[in-house]
Amino acid sequence: MKLASIKTPTSRDGVLVVVSQDLSRYAVVSDIAPTLQYALEHWSRCEPLLQATSAALNADTNSGEAFSAQHAAAPLPRAYQWCDGSAYLSHAELVRKARGAEMPAMLYHEPLLYQGGSDDLSGPHDPIYIAADDWGLDLEAEIAVITDDVPMGVSVEQAHAHIKLVTLVNDVSLRLIMKPELTKGFGFYQSKPSTAFAPVAVTPDELADLWRNSALDASVVSHVNGQKLGAPNAATDLNFNFAQIIAHATKTRNLKAGTIIGSGTVSNRNPEQVGSSCLQEIRMLETIATGEAITPFMTYGDVVRIEALDANGDSIFGAIEQTVEAYAPA
Incomplete structure (x- = not known):
């Protein structure tokens, strides 16, 4: 799976999203992990849930929001x-x-x-x-x-x-x-x-x-x-x-x-x-x-x-x- 952090004025650490394989779409996963740091600290629990989101996003090309690297922070x-x-x-x-x-x-x-x-x-x-x-x-x-x-x-x-x-x-x-x-x-x-x-x-x-x-x-x-x-x-x-x-x-x-x-x-x-x-x-x-x-x-x-x-x-x-x-x- 591919993960990114979208810039937001309310958090220095951005908002964690899952990005499609072709880098065209993303899904917010705040219900799983608010930030990438949180996901890494709870990887055994978060990783399978994030992988499931990634699989669903890649399976349905009409799902998710348009991903723009312009809005991405560092992961x-x-x-x-x-x-x-x-x-x-x-x-x-x-x-x-x-x-x-x-x-x-x-x-x-x-x-x-x-x-x-x-x-x-x-x-x-x-x-x-x-x-x-x-x-x-x-x-x-x-x-x-x-x-x-x-x-x-x-x-x-x-x-x-x-x-x-x-x-x-x-x-x-x-x-x-x-x-x-x-x-x-x-x-x-x-x-x-x-x-x-x-x-x-x-x-x-x-x-x-x-x-x-x-x-x-x-x-x-x-x-x-x-x-x-x-x-x-x-x-x-x-x-x-x-x-x-x-x-x-x-x-x-x-x-x-x-x-x-x-x-x-x-x-x-x-x-x-x-x-x-x-x-x-x-x-x-x-x-x-x-x-x-x-x-x-x-x-x-x-x-x-x-x-x-x-x-x-x-x-x-x-x-x-x-x-x-x-x-x-x-």
């Missing part, structure tokens, strides 16, 4: 936890190669993970607000999963069953703020503004053969101002799947229901054929080839579009489409 407009990984080491290798640095050996054996801001997550059509256009604004197309309660010390085999939903992410980055921030040795903060999410989150059973070994076998297509950046496959060249990342995340702590885990920028080892999922990777390839990055970062008025497509070219989660706007403090 979890605010979450208890947003953790992002770096599961595609080809991406990390390029970044280090461009600056003449070696990859730490431990990154090939243990997932890299950081804890991002989760109190203000953007919907698929919310603007990307920045207060200055010289901060190196970049997109990062990623896959993410949402869990139920995961106990500390869970095994990789056990972790797979705790993945309840899969979705698509634009993990916005400010590259020119990120570099000096990282030199402090204490991770990201200012360089990571609000992360945006696709209109819907999808249960693994709905993905069928596209979901294997805790990875999504689908192309992630990114555009800026209508120009295609790339369409790498999210299951190809994946060094750590989501079960492995979750097991790593629970080594010393529990994960509570509603935790979101990101894959990091989707990247394949043949970007010359499939392209890239962020401008920084394109700039690194240019630097390696010519000694200079040519492609500019995004600025005011630019439009980014990210979409995951199945083998038929159909959108799985709906598209993230955001316009960069100048932020003016109140």
Whole structure:
């Protein structure tokens, strides 16, 4: 089934709805769960009722209301936890190669993970607000999963069953703020503004053969101002799947229901054929080839579009489409 949160002035967490497979219609399910967070916290009771609603909605094409991604919030407009990984080491290798640095050996054996801001997550059509256009604004197309309660010390085999939903992410980055921030040795903060999410989150059973070994076998297509950046496959060249990342995340702590885990920028080892999922990777390839990055970062008025497509070219989660706007403090 496909789930979404519709924006409402009365709730910061939106209203939970079930969306049809073709993303054209929805049914409000407040009688089952008022919000997605509630559903995740009561998944064993809510999931079969939501699945029944989904089956009925898909069986009757005249049922439900017209679904518009314009009205969708992030599936979890605010979450208890947003953790992002770096599961595609080809991406990390390029970044280090461009600056003449070696990859730490431990990154090939243990997932890299950081804890991002989760109190203000953007919907698929919310603007990307920045207060200055010289901060190196970049997109990062990623896959993410949402869990139920995961106990500390869970095994990789056990972790797979705790993945309840899969979705698509634009993990916005400010590259020119990120570099000096990282030199402090204490991770990201200012360089990571609000992360945006696709209109819907999808249960693994709905993905069928596209979901294997805790990875999504689908192309992630990114555009800026209508120009295609790339369409790498999210299951190809994946060094750590989501079960492995979750097991790593629970080594010393529990994960509570509603935790979101990101894959990091989707990247394949043949970007010359499939392209890239962020401008920084394109700039690194240019630097390696010519000694200079040519492609500019995004600025005011630019439009980014990210979409995951199945083998038929159909959108799985709906598209993230955001316009960069100048932020003016109140």
